[in-house]
Structure formats: structure tokens, C-alpha cells
Amino acid sequence: MEEEDVGSLPVVDEETRLVGIVTDRDVALRVVGGGLDPEATRVGEVASAEVVTLTPEHDLDEALGLMAQAQVRRLPIVVREYELVGMLAQADVARVGKEKSTGEMVEAISQPPGGPRVAGSDADDGSNVGVRKSSPERRDRSDQ
Numbered sequence: 276m277e278e279e280d281v282g283s284l285p286v287v288d289e290e291t292r293l294v295g296i297v298t299d300r301d302v303a304l305r306v307v308g309g310g311l312d313p314e315a316t317r318v319g320e321v322a323s324a325e326v327v328t329l330t331p332e333h334d335l336d337e338a339l340g341l342m343a344q345a346q347v348r349r350l351p352i353v354v355r356e357y358e359l360v361g362m363l364a365q366a367d368v369a370r371v372g373k374e375k376s377t378g379e380m381v382e383a384i385s386q387p388p389g390g391p392r393v394a395g396s397d398a399d400d401g402s403n404v405g406v407r408k409s410s411p412e413r414r415d416r417s418d419q
Contacts (some may be wrong), residue, residue, distance in 0.1 A: 276302075283349045285359050286322045293357045295322035296349075328353045331360065338363055 276284060276299060286295040297318050305321040306313050327345045329338055329352055338350060342365065352361040 282364075283362075284318075285351050285362060286318055287359050291359050293326060293328065293351050293353055293359045295319070295324045296326050296351065297322040298349075326351060328357070329363070330354060335368065339368065 276282070283296055283298040285293055286297055288294050301321050301323060302313075305311070306316055311321075327341060327347060327350060329341065329350050331352055331354065342348065342350060348365040350363045351359055352363055354360050
């Protein structure tokens, strides 16, 4: 994360299927705050398994809406069976977005949560927005 100057990294299996995400917040809270040895702790032990995703076909407005709803700053982009093809970050939108809409998006994402931080049943509206929980032993989302 330090080498690439990023706040999160997707966690994938051998076939590049998304199985989780690890964020700087996961490291701070679960490793440092939990007193774990960073040299001995495996990514899978601290990565969040519940991940909100989009596909390349979604438009930017849908992505921004989902970021605000789920209050996440990063969205993995997947195809087929959760095959990771990219990441969309709040910073990416800020670089290309209009000043007013970008400011509104940042404000919406930064609001204190009024409920779960992950899109749940609302995400099952017929669209192909995904919420992936790969395995019960993994931790739930806290921040993306």
C-alpha cells in the first residue's frame, strides 16, 4: 500500500476473483489496534470479505450514488464471476469530475453512517451492483 500510495488493495484468489479488500483502516484497527505482528499476520486475517462492487457497464452517476449510499471511497470493478478488472476511487472521480458534483459526492460519502456501511437489501433492485461476502471467517466491511 505504501509502495503504490493507495488506501486499499483488492484481495483476489488464483483466478483473479475478488474475495475481499484490505484497507489502511483495516490495518490500523485490526493489526495495529489489535496488537498483531504485521510481519506474521496474513492479509486474509484482516481483509474485509463483504465488498460492494460494480461492473464496467455502470455509469459514473451510479458509482457515485453507490459510494455515497455505502459510504465507501473505493469500488472494485468486476466482470463475470467477480473477476477483478479495476478499482474506482473517490480520487479518480475528483480528477475528472465537475467541481460541484465532486464536492457533493465527497460530502455524501463522508457523512456519518445512519445504518450499515454496506449496501444490503437495497442493492438487490434488479441491477447488477454486487455485495460479495466470500466466507464467514472473514471480517465484515468497515471501510473501503
